[in-house]
Amino acid sequence: MRLPCILTLLSATSYSLAGVTVQKPGLTVPPAYASHKAAAEKIFTTSYAAYKKFAFGHDELLPVSEGPNDDLGGWGASLVDAMGTMVVMGLTDLFEEAVNYTATVDFNTSPADELISVFETNIRWVAGLLSSYELSGKKYPILVEKAKQVADKLAFAWVGDNVIPYNTMNFTTNSPEIGTTNIAQVGTLTLEWAALTKYTGNATYANLTAKAVIYTAGLATPLPGLAPQVIDPSTGQFADAYLTWGGGSDSYFEYLVKFARYTNNENPIFLDTWKTAVDSSIHTLLKTSTVGNWSFLADQDDQGLIRHVGSHLACFYAGNWLLGGQLLQNKTIVDIALLLNDGCWNTYASTVTGIGPETFAFIGSDGNFTGGDPITAEELTFYNEHGFYITGSDYIQRPEVLESNFYAWRVTGDTKYLDRAASAIASFNKWLPANAGFASLNDVNSADGGFIDIQESFWFAEVLKYLYLTFDDPSHLSLDTHVWNTECHPFEAPPALDSYTAKLIPQKPFTPHITNQPRPAVSPIPQLE
Template sequence: MSLRRLALAAFTLSAGVSVRAGTVQKAGLTVPSNYTSQLDTLKSIFNVTYSAYQQYACPHDELQPDSKVGIDDIMGWGATIVDALDTMWIMGFTDLFEQGVNQVSETNFNVTTDDGNLASVFDATIRYIGGLLSAYELSDQKYPVLLEKAKNIADNMAYAWVDGNAIPYNGIFLSNYSIQDGFTNVAQAGTLLLEWGTLTKYTKNDTYQKLAEEATLKLASLPAPIPGIPGQLLYPNGSNIDDLVTWGSGTDSYLEYLPKWARLSNTNDTTYADTWLMAVDSSIEALLKRSTVDNWLYLADYANKTIQHVSSHLACFHGGNWILGGKLLNNDTIVNYGLELVDACFNTYRSTTTGIGPESFAYISSDGNYTGSSDPITSNQTDFYNENGFYITNAAYYQRPEVLESNFYAWRATGDTKYLDNAVWAIEAFQKYLPASSLGGVGWACITDVMSTDSPQWNDQAAYFFAEVMKYLYLTFDDPNNISLDEYVFNTECHPFKAPPAKSQYGSGKVINMTN
């Protein structure tokens, strides 16, 4: 299909469809009493795993008041304490929260533990700036040091915008504020708006928001292999490197933030909602595929002008994103596709030996099973596909949250208790296979093979486990009026930001005339 034909086809859903904003959560939603015991279970899990982090994952001197933890300590104490702050607050662990605030106040965010003193703008934004600002908001702004540290980090990261480029580089050498030259990707450049916009809200300095808006608007203006979704790799001057289109890693959170920024900011600029709708509509036309077994719904990748029948745990945020965006645009077609995507992703959990979903998977559709690899599908993969409607290409579980994230959105939007059952399923599987017993440890580990009940474990527990897995599961069973999806918008690290009352309409409601 030509780009012009695809572009015109992409707006068959948006044309003539109401774009009056709808509420996201089902009205009057409550959690049945037989599920609420999961809250205590999750608090216990948090206590066990976080205590293990405190005891073993950081050197003793990093707990002292004069400690200087590096900004890039993504898997260690520095990122974990910031990433977990709002989870502690939501779960009611005020003692741990205050301990964390004290530690943050003594942390030097002007250095990294990396020998080259290199920091990632993307990670610093979603984990540090996002975590600090969310905790600042949730605690009623009682801890100004959280805002001060967020501003400190953003001031350092702002050096990533150079040479008049709207798009930042992703690497900053904090020793001299020079950039790491090279390319970036769509997600790294386009996942800044919620955090930097919220920083502007509290500092009253609009420079932060303008930098993030300019980067996203530049991405939205680029030529796109699939309308609304630019090629993944690019240089900060805006020149593209490839034509890879995906809802997965490297592009994912840019697409995630388009409707979220429209909602959080209530901006009058309809570019964000319109671009997202364009991406969704063209994805429905070109990327939406059904498996030949069990009719599961997936979103394909596109590269070298060829469909690739692949997906991943990371990509499984898309179901929740389509539910949220579809609700904001009052578009039931998009919401229903989102619910189908959620079901297909959770099927990857229910189909494995451990009950935990794999890192990546593929499928066969009516147009084939090409995955972009020259490796043929094996007989074991074929047998597995014939039973489950997908086959595994990477069997590891790295404590990813995305399947649980979308499951959370599906529950809050529909009130269907099957999503509560899904969450219980995941908790029970995690309790059985993630405790680091085979490593002789007390925390929770990653596993290398979700198809083995004796899977080797990987000695790591990611900071995002506390920020995302724990919080999405907890909020699934919590009172839906707490952190309501009609009152808060989550960043890609599951840090909630308070949103204003919704507008009556998001997006222009107009059919965009694509001529290329």
């Protein structure tokens, strides 16, 4: 990677739209939809008021039992996830209070006395702090300093000569838990650490994270561009052959195209790998339900069998393909992305609550194998009506369907996507209010399924920000001036190129390296320069 060039690109601050545009030019929100922006803000302020009352400084609110929960380090994950949304919504007093709190956080130990996820900490704290720094006009340098403190602790995830970081850390001893990780955890660091390089001038951050992805993308894969889910940092090899755009793999693929945009394709391997993965997915994983002709991306398991399964998490792929298809000016990718978006939205439109389930399955023309239990009579009845059936009925405030809906609106300007977002707001207001704040649901297809006692931190960062931005002035935070991290924290992007090109990567012979042998003892690397 040619870091001096990347640093030059990241320093750009002017936003000419002379290059490729992702967003539909001249897009405006019709006046008839204006009230929905305020409705999204109202859910945010209600949720955050409950968090402040019962859980301020903790990771999440328990909205049913009215208490705090700490499972993300104990430093206040909801607070940092909410900060950027506060700026976007103009909630200045709340934002300044949050800045003052984050200035006091000590990342040397975890108040929750637990092992720390590199992935979860990075996408919230490093991203949330740096994005808030940008969104607030770069007036609070303490936010960069705190992001640096977090990253300096996370850097101990790289040990010895390993190019791949471990994902679970003890922040007290600066030592990682040795074991396998997944490609999402490896690949979802590049945006945040490149932004940190931009503001600190320390190229080590960008180098560590980009090098890990470049290495992973260079390994042989079962299908061109489609990296398997599990990788072992100690061997540098894949430890399975499972292919999915769902959890454990999702944001690895997401960041390939986003990092290519953020650095304006400085190293072509990111965009080349993304385009190759999309091409392989179209040829092998893209399936259509026999009822309704809904489009989904299936999984391929270790035995090379297609699993006709989907998930709320995986539904980010529609928005991601819209972004990449627009950058590459590839109408085929854009058209398929819109079909995928419709398939995912149907999982919302088909339930009693109007909210989509955590996991689902479908029957394709090539069969109905899922790798799990055979379809039941009840599931088949539901499938024959809706073109999918529910395998995991809970809703834990996932954003991905609404994320892709946001991209679809900004790319096409079709108001049906505004109608869908308005429908989601109405469903949330009807079904999610608990004793305090907004809860998660046990069963999206039941009127009395009961709550799950959690208000997720990403409810603030993702769900409510995507909904608000769907109805906001599209020029405010444009898809042409910003790149969003996987937690919906936007970063300023350099002016777009006049064109983005990518080539398909040929397939290499693939053999998964699976071992149960004990790992050798390792020592953490020294602190960053």
